[in-house]
Amino acid sequence: MNILEVEHLKLWDANRNKVIIHNSSFHLKQGSCLAIVGESGSGKSVTCRAIMRLNKAWIRQSGDILFKGENLNHLTEKEMRKRRGKNLCLILQNGMRAFDPSCVVGVHLKETLAEHFGWSKSETEQKMKKAMESVMLKDPLEIMNKYPHQLSGGMLQRVMIALAIVLEPDIIIADEPTTALDTISQYEVVEQFTKLRERWGCSMIFISHDLGVVKKVADDVLVMKDGVIVERGNIHAVFSEAKHEYTNYLVSTRLALSSRFKKIMGEEM
Numbered sequence: 001m002n003i004l005e006v007e008h009l010k011l012w013d014a015n016r017n018k019v020i021i022h023n024s025s026f027h028l029k030q031g032s033c034l035a036i037v038g039e040s041g042s043g044k045s046v047t048c049r050a051i052m053r054l055n056k057a058w059i060r061q062s063g064d065i066l067f068k069g070e071n072l073n074h075l076t077e078k079e080m081r082k083r084r085g086k087n088l089c090l091i092l093q094n095g096m097r098a099f100d101p102s103c104v105v106g107v108h109l110k111e112t113l114a115e116h117f118g119w120s121k122s123e124t125e126q127k128m129k130k131a132m133e134s135v136m137l138k139d140p141l142e143i144m145n146k147y148p149h150q151l152s153g154g155m156l157q158r159v160m161i162a163l164a165i166v167l168e169p170d171i172i173i174a175d176e177p178t179t180a181l182d183t184i185s186q187y188e189v190v191e192q193f194t195k196l197r198e199r200w201g202c203s204m205i206f207i208s209h210d211l212g213v214v215k216k217v218a219d220d221v222l223v224m225k226d227g228v229i230v231e232r233g234n235i236h237a238v239f240s241e242a243k244h245e246y247t248n249y250l251v252s253t254r255l256a257l258s259s260r261f262k263k264i265m266g267e268e269m
């Protein structure tokens with residue numbers, strides 16, 4: 001069963017009258033992880049933001065985005081806000097940008113959770129504390145009282161993952177969640193994503209430049225080039241028998257780059 005079906009998605013920049021995504025159709029199977037790979041500017045992030053309806057106003061979109069059969073493209077902004085976080089949760093590359101720099105991270109967490117569940121302050125604290133401990137964050141209460149700039153990139157990513165654990169969204173969309181991290185933190189964050197899926201079988205879309213990371217977490221892959229999906233399929237099949245020249249190029253250059261990650265995972269890739 002597909003939890004998400006994207007049909008004929010087209011995105012264009014109304015300011016420059018330029019098409020960004022031409023005509024993308026793909027689906028996400030319930031409980032599976034779909035990776036999107038491709039070079040910088042190929043359209044991975046705008047595609048994910050289109051699903052969340054979070055692109056800038058001048059980037060227009062058409063086509064159908066069916067989440068459990070409901071067309072997200074037809075929802076009002078207010079209805080869409082209710083889906084964000086609880087049904088579809090976006091985890092970004094830079095944890096710093098996800099939080100308001102002017103308040104301690106606990107405020108953001110409480111506001112997000114209050115919007116979806118209406119829990120009291122102590123209930124929220126209790127649930128976040130447990131989730132933060134489960135992603136190896138020590139002293140959760142102390143962390144909640146810190147400003148984003150007082151925490152490392154890896155810690156902020158783990159706070160985001162802890163929030164996702166509490167929200168239990170149907171779909172997590174992770175846009176290069178490990179790119180800004182050092183190799184050790186990358187390893188830990190990838191482990192946490194794997195555990196997330198084991199824990200409640202959530203479905204996931206995972207963007208990464210690092211094909212080593214992608215091979216570790218994803219079941220299927222879309223390869224994007226210049227706003228077009230040029231290849232798709234099971235991750236191992238695509239990476240071992242790429243049909244498109246561009247996929248071959250990505251595999252040969254990008255897998256070489258992930259050798260450090262490979263080493264630390266101690267695995268054949």
Ligand SMILES: Nc1ncnc2c1ncn2[C@@H]1O[C@H](COP(=O)(O)OP(=O)(O)OP(=O)(O)O)[C@@H](O)[C@H]1O
Nearest residue numbers: 013020038039040041042043044045046047056059
């Ligand atoms: N805010 C924006 N305004 C106008 N055009 C944009 C905007 N964001 C992205 N684009 C355009 O959309 C295209 C795809 O960008 P996108 O960020 O999705 O690429 P990407 O594959 O995610 O790249 P990267 O790996 O570097 O993040 C680019 O040509 C870019 O110029």
